[in-house]
Amino acid sequence: MIFEEGRLSNGLRVATDRIPSVQSVTLGILIEAGSRDDPEGREGLAHFVEHAVFKGTGRRSYLDIARNIEKNGGYLDAYTTKEHICIYLRCLTRHLETSFDLLADLASNPVFPPEEIEKEKEVVIEEISSVNDTPEEIVFEEFDLRSFPRHPLGQQILGTEESVENISVDDLNRFMRHHFVPEKMIITATGDVQHHEILRLSERFLGELRAAPADAAVRIPFTAKDYRPFQKSLKKRISQSQIVLGTAIPRHDPLHYSLMVLNSMLGNGMSSLLNLELREKRGLAYTAYSSLSFLEDLTALNIYTGTDMAKTETTLKLIGELLHSSALCNPDPEEIETAKSKLLGSHIMGMEKMTRRMSHMAGDLSYFGHHISPEETAAAIDAVTPNEVARAASLILHEAPISTLVHKPSR
Template sequence: MYQKTVLRNGIRVVTEKIPYVYSVSTGIWVGVGSRDEQESERGITHFIEHMLFKGTQRRTALDIAKELDAVGGFANAFTSKEHVCFHAKVLDTHLPLVVDVLTDIFLNSVFAPQEIEREQQVVLQEIRMIEDTPDEFVHVLFQEMFWKNNPLGLPIYGTAETVARTDRESILRYLDRTFHPEQIVVAAAGNLEHDRFVDLVAPSLETLNHRERRADRKKPSIHPAIQVIEKELEQVHLCLGLKGVAQTDENRFPCHILNVILGNSMSSRLFQEIREKRGLAYSVYSFLNSHADTGMLGVYAGIAPENIEETLKLIRQQLDLLATEPIPETELAAAKEYLRGSMYLNAESTDSRMNRLAKNEFLFDRFIPFEEVEEKIMAVDAGSIQEWFQSVYHPQRMGLLLLGPAGLKEAHLENILLEKE
C-alpha cells in the first residue's frame, strides 16, 4: 500500500508497505546531481556523498559503521547526473535506528577538514580507477562529446583539479544552494507503517529550511561528432549514440522495447550478429541513458582493431533494419515479456521498490502501479516502434567515439557510418 505525506517545509515522504517481508529499505533523496554544479564545483555532489559518512556531531565514522553492522544493516549512497541518495536496509525492527542514523548524517555532518583532505585522496583514486577501466571510461568520454557544452555531459566525479579545490566552505555553500526541502524525497519500502515512519523522520527533517532553490537546468543539444582517442590497449572500445527519450516521454515504452531487441539481451540482434555468429566481440550491447529532459540510445562494443569496420557496418545494418522493416510479432512479444519479467522480478527487492517510489515522485509526482506500466508496455505495436525510431534515426546525427589502438581517421569512420564509397 502506497502513502504520501508532505512535511511542513515541503519535504515529501513516500512509503510502500509490503507486509510479507522482514526488511525495510529507506532512502533520503535530493533532486540535484552533477548537472546542477557550477564550473568551479565539478564533482562536489559526489564528494558530499562520500563525506556524509565521515562523522557527525554525535557520531564518528566508526560509530556509524558499527551501529549499522551491529544490527546486520547495510548503508550506502550514490550520485547520478540528477540525484544524490543516502540509503540503508535493515530488519523492520531496526527502522528507528536507521532513520536516526540517516537523518543524523544528512543534517549534522561536520565535514572536518582532516576528513575532507583524506577523502580527496580516495576520490582521486576512484577517478584514476575509472580512467584505467576503458569499457567504463569510453562512456564518460562519449557523453562529454555527445552533450558538449552542457553539465549533463561532464563526469559525475569531477576532475582532479576541482576535487583538490573542494573545502568545507564550498561544501556548505553548495548544500545551502541546492539541498532545498522541496528537492528532497524520503522513500521507504518494506514492512512498515506510514504514520509511524513519518513520526520518526519529521522532527529532525522539518528543521531543514534552506532558502535558496536549485537553478533551472539547461537542456542540452546533441553534438554528433566522430572522435578517435588513441591509447595503448588490447582492444578498441567503441561507443555509438543517437538521440533517445526523456524519462517522462511517452515514447519511452517503444524505445525500451527497441533497446531490448537491438542489444539489451542475449537473444538481441547485435549480440547474435556480432558475437554469436561472427565472434567479433565478447562484450556488445545497446543501452539507454534517460534523464528528466533528454536521453540517448547507444551501442557499445569491445573489439580487435582489425574488426572495427566490419563491426560498424553490422551495427549500421541492424539500425537500418529497425528503421525500414517492422519488428516481427514473435520478436516483439518476447521483448515485451522480457521487460515485464524484469519489472516484476525487481519488485521482489525492497531496495528496488524504494528506488522506484522516489523516482516516480520526482518525475511524475505520484505512485505508478506496476499494472499501469505493464499495460503501456503491452500496448506498444511494431508500427509505433518504427515510427518513433524513424523520427530519431539519422546516420548523420549519430555520434561515434573509439578509445584504443584504432589506427583510423575520423573521415574514414564517417564514410563507413554514412555508407559512403
C-alpha cells in the same frame, strides 16, 4: 503492496510501499541534485558530497555511524548519478527509529571535518584512477564530454583529479544549503512499514529543514542544440577497440515505454539484435549492448561493443546497417513480444529486491511526479505495439544524428 504518499509542511515528499511479508525496512533519501548540478571548476562535487556526509555529523563520528547501523544488523550506502544523490539503508523493522535518526542525521547535519575531507579526496582520486583503468568506462565518459561539450551533462560524475582537489569545505556546505532542502528531497521506505510511522519520523527528524536560499543554484536545462553530434577515432593504450555510438533527444513521454521495448530488442539480452549479429553470427565481439537513459529533460540512447582493432570498421558498418534495417523500422511482431517479455521479467524480478524497489519508487516520483505501480508499468509495457516501436526507432535514431567514438589500440 500498499503504496501511500504524503508531504510534510516544509514540502518534503514521503512515500511508502508496505510489504508485510518481510521483516525489514529499506529506507532512502533521494536528493534531486547530481553531477549536472556541479559548478564549473568543481566537477565531482555532488559525488564528493555523497562521500563526505559519512565522515561525521554534529552527533556522530564516522566510527559511530558505521557501528550504529551494523550493530543493528543493517547496512548503509549511497550513490550519485547525473541528476540525483541517494543515501539509503536497510535495517530490521525493530530498529527503524534509530536507523531513521541515523539516515536523517547524515542528510541534514554533516560537519565535514577538514582533515577527514582531505583524506577523502585521496579516496575519490583512487576511485577516479580505478575508472581510468577501465577502457569501457573511459570511452563512455569521453563520449558524454564530446556529446555535451558546453553543458553540465557532459561532466564526469566523479570529476577529475584537479577538480576534486579544488573542492573546499565551503563548497560542500554551499551544495548542502542549495540542494539538501525539503523541496528537493524525497523519502521512500519499502518493506515492513506503516505510512503514518514514516510520516511521524520524517516530521521528527527532518521537519525543521529549511528551504533553499533565494540565490540557490538553478539547474541548466537541456535543449536539442546542447547535443553536438560528432565522429571521432583516437589511439589509446588498450588491447581492443572500444566503440560507443549514441544520440540524445529532448524528453518525449508519449513514447517512453515504446523506447524501452526498442532498447530491449536492440541490445538487451542473448536474443537482442546486437548480440545476435555481432557475437553469435559473426564472432566479432564478446560484449555488445545498448542502454537507454531517461533524464529530466532528455532521452539518450547508447550502443557499446569492444572488438579487435582489425575488425573495427566491419563492426561499425554492421551496427550502422542494423540501425537502418527493417528489423527496427518495421519490426517483427514476434520480436516485439520477446522484447516485451524480457522487459517484464526484468522489471518484475527487479521489484522483488527491496533496494531496487525503494530506488524505483523515488525515481518515479522525481521523474514523473507520481508513483507508477509495478502492475501499471507491466500493463504499459504489454500495451506497446509494433507501430509504436517503429515510431520510437524513427524518433531516437533519426531526429538527431548518431555520434560515434572509437578508441583504438595504439599498437
